[in-house]
Amino acid sequence: MAKRKHGSVPLKKDEITPKPLYDSRRKFLKQMGFLGMGAVLASCAPAPAATSAPPAEPTGGLATLTGLTDELGNPLTDYNAVTGYCNFYEFTTNKEKVDEQAEDFVPEPWSVEVGGLVNNPRTFTMSEILETFDQQERIYRMRCVEGWSMVIPWLGFPLRQLLEEVEPTSEAKYVAFQTAMLPDVMNGVNSMMFPFPYLEGLRLDEALNDLSLLATGLYHESLPPQNGAPIRLVVPWKYGFKSIKSIVKISLVTDQPYTMWNTIAPQEYGFYANVNPDVDHPRWSQGTEIRIGENQRRDTLYMNGYADEVEYLYEGMDLAVYY
Numbered sequence: 656m657a658k659r660k661h662g663s664v665p666l667k668k669d670e671i672t673p674k675p676l677y678d679s680r681r682k683f684l685k686q687m688g689f690l691g692m693g694a695v696l697a698s699c700a701p702a703p704a705a706t707s708a709p710p711a712e713p714t715g716g717l718a719t720l721t722g723l724t725d726e727l728g729n730p731l732t733d734y735n736a737v738t739g740y741c742n743f744y745e746f747t748t749n750k751e752k753v754d755e756q757a758e759d760f761v762p763e764p765w766s767v768e769v770g771g772l773v774n775n776p777r778t779f780t781m782s783e784i785l786e787t788f789d790q791q792e793r794i795y796r797m798r799c800v801e802g803w804s805m806v807i808p809w810l811g812f813p814l815r816q817l818l819e820e821v822e823p824t825s826e827a828k829y830v831a832f833q834t835a836m837l838p839d840v841m842n843g844v845n846s847m848m849f850p851f852p853y854l855e856g857l858r859l860d861e862a863l864n865d866l867s868l869l870a871t872g873l874y875h876e877s878l879p880p881q882n883g884a885p886i887r888l889v890v891p892w893k894y895g896f897k898s899i900k901s902i903v904k905i906s907l908v909t910d911q912p913y914t915m916w917n918t919i920a921p922q923e924y925g926f927y928a929n930v931n932p933d934v935d936h937p938r939w940s941q942g943t944e945i946r947i948g949e950n951q952r953r954d955t956l957y958m959n960g961y962a963d964e965v966e967y968l969y970e971g972m973d974l975a976v977y978y
């Protein structure tokens with residue numbers, strides 16, 4: 656297979672569809688078959704099998720109407736599904752309630768501390784981030800480890816650009832990320848069910864790949880609270896749990912950092928978490944997925960369809976071992 660240049664972005668940069676003008680989100684979700692499903696869905700925690708993934712819904716939505724697609728021809732997932740069906744355990748484990756629970760989360764003022772093994776440690780305010788880094792539109796597929804997926808038009812900038820500003824030293828091998836912990840507004844962090852703060856990590860070369868995005872918006876607007884306002888990671892070739900939300904701290908480190916899911920259940924949620932239909936979750940197959948808005952399961956793509964851009968990162972590694 657002909658390799659594309661590393662760092663090329665396989666993205667269609669057509670005009671992003673404006674968010675739909677639906678007034679009644681709940682009515683919409685009901686029509687889409689979402690309401691009432693929360694209790695049976697697999698969570699990223701030790702969870703029921705993939706047979707409990709979202710049920711079939713009629714194909715449709717604004718993306719289909721406008722014909723806007725990713726580079727493989729997949730229509731965008733409807734705005735109301737992207738923002739109404741979320742995983743953000745600091746608020747609640749009920750995917751349909753995250754938006755309600757996060758209503759009082761006002762992500763400002765906000766700053767992101769970037770430090771560790773770098774020459775220029777720096778704390779960026781959100782305004783500095785938006786002024787310093789040009790925001791790009793990128794349409795990425797997102798595949799949750801639970802077996803559902805979406806196609807989302809993000810706004811953001813390559814993580815690499817932020818790392819270049821702080822200049823990692825030669826000892827830096829990994830990048831560790833941390834989510835805010837705000838018990839006053841995040842009801843879930845008081846539940847003691849999970850060892851918050853939510854932590855994630857990438858190997859430095861993964862972080863420098865052009866696909867690794869720091870997202871500040873979606874569907875042409877600032878990130879809604881439930882999707883990780885005001886800034887989150889998006890790593891489209893990895894399961895969604897790697898895409899940590901509402902980041903307050905980024906540290907360059909020597910050793911592979913602890914991550915929340917890997918700490919809770921290392922046999923189920925690996926550090927690498929590359930989307931791989933050939934490596935099943937211990938309790939369900941990863942061979943297929945439900946694309947939200949579609950009727951039938953579809954085959955899961957190796958590296959979520961981004962192999963040409965990222966497989967060089969894993970040359971010589973047994974991905975059943977480094978899952």
Ligand code: MTE
Nearest residue numbers: 741742743744799834853895896898899900
């Ligand atoms: N980040 C934090 N801080 N807390 C979370 O619970 N959930 C992860 C990831 N990032 C999560 C998080 C999981 S499991 C997924 S699938 C994606 O966010 C979901 O992103 P979305 O809700 O914007 O679709």
